[in-house]
Amino acid sequence: MGYGGFPRMDFGGYRVGYSGYRPMSRMIEVTSFNLSASTVAFQGSRVPGFTTIQLQTNVPTRGYLLIVGSGVQTKINLSTIAYKTVHKVDWVPWDDTKKAPLPVGIYQIKGYLTDQEYNQMQGYPLGQLTVVSESSPKPMIDGVSPNPAVFSPKYGQTQTNSIQIPFNLNRPAEVQLAIRNINGDEIYTGSKETLSPGSHTVSWNGTDKTGRIVMDGSYEIVFKTIETAYNYPSTTPLTWRSGTITIKDADYYIPVSRLREIVTDASFQSPSFTPDGDGINDRVTGQFTLAVPAKLSIFIANAAGAHAALVVSEQTFEAGTHTFEWDGSDIMGGKVPNGSYYIKLNVIEGPNSGYITFPSAVKVQNMYEVKPMQPEKRVRVISDTAKMSVDPAGQGYTAVKGDTFPLMSEAIENGKYTVLVKEGVTGTISVSDVELVTEPSSTKPTADYIVVSGDTLWKIASKFNTTSSEIVTLNNLDPNKYLYVGQKLKVPASASQPEQQPATTYSVVSG
Incomplete structure (x- = not known):
């Protein structure tokens, strides 16, 4: 029976109900259907x-389509809640029941x-479609x-400078860009976008998830996709590895030019101190000056x-001059050896940071000396670059081809020599990265x-009738770093010196 006791009648595949208290309902009609x-x-x-x-349809409707053929049938939901006069969906030939592609064949809709x-x-019959197979399916x-392809992100330009990544999308999908480092770690993810098939472009400004510029190296482009063609079963993104980007000359650290705008000066208030615990000159005071407020650590x-x-x-810290003290302790809780030490600040701006070291040094005295083996033997770096571990705590240091280091011992442990890297600093270097120097410079x-x-360096070289490079070699110096007052250097003994004084200590005085 129908509504209000009236009979319900079927008309050619669709049913119309009506009531004795209202006019007969309008019939559902399909006004257009397209594939x-x-x-x-x-x-x-x-x-x-x-x-x-x-x-x-002529009136708002909701419902589904049934795809029937080749011994299977599957649903395509049009709208399960809202009533619409126009239904539009994308669909791939997928059997949602068997979770498999539809077999080849002709299907009724x-x-x-x-x-x-x-x-x-x-x-209601709406038409038919044909499903065929593909021997070489197309990727998403x-x-x-x-x-x-080679990109150099710069500090302060990440909002305006980025790398463009065009791609072609072959099926409707939700798409998200991801960037992975050499270890496969996902360092960046873009926003999710629902896209139609065709040409699209996404961009990356060379920063990681925190907003910091990434280090130089090779990075993998990965697209995460979820197909949006209706009834496709994917809910977990598929990943498409789609090439690489090379980052070169990136501002991973805040550039020194910017750091100098923030920190204008840093120095020790004494040239030396003796942290030997005798209560006299056991500590040294340092100071630094900020042009603007800044967040920083002091090393x-x-x-x-x-x-x-x-x-x-x-x-x-606020803008202005600030002071700090150091008692000669190292990061391991012990006391540092004799040598020269510098103020190194790590400045933080947002997700970015950078190190700046100032040339003013303090000399630690009356502690223990770090001396190479005697008679001195040296090794020379033969690799283009050699990664070293230096004291304290095995920190990283990079040596370049041609650098020479005095040996602390001829013993080889775990395939490495222990060498004197700089004044008061020992480190280890792989035997495969060096060769023994047959004629050490100390001869x-x-x-x-x-x-x-x-x-x-030039002035000192002129005084002793030699070259800057000779002094650099004799002392294993980094020519790009400052000399400091009180630093002891080896210089070639001058031919004009008296024979009875072939090797003396000379201190320049006023005049």
């Missing part, structure tokens, strides 16, 4: 991999619709071509640039020279 492709294949290459279905007055259309994403660096001590952990007669204010 963007009548022949499809799962992940199609020669033919489309999906079809867009558009169905229009039937409509099952309900309107707001509960009138129904059951099994192809045509990826980053521009430029004490040894002659190799390694962190010998942390004296101020991450803290925010030439030398004199000791103490650096005074105003000295440069």
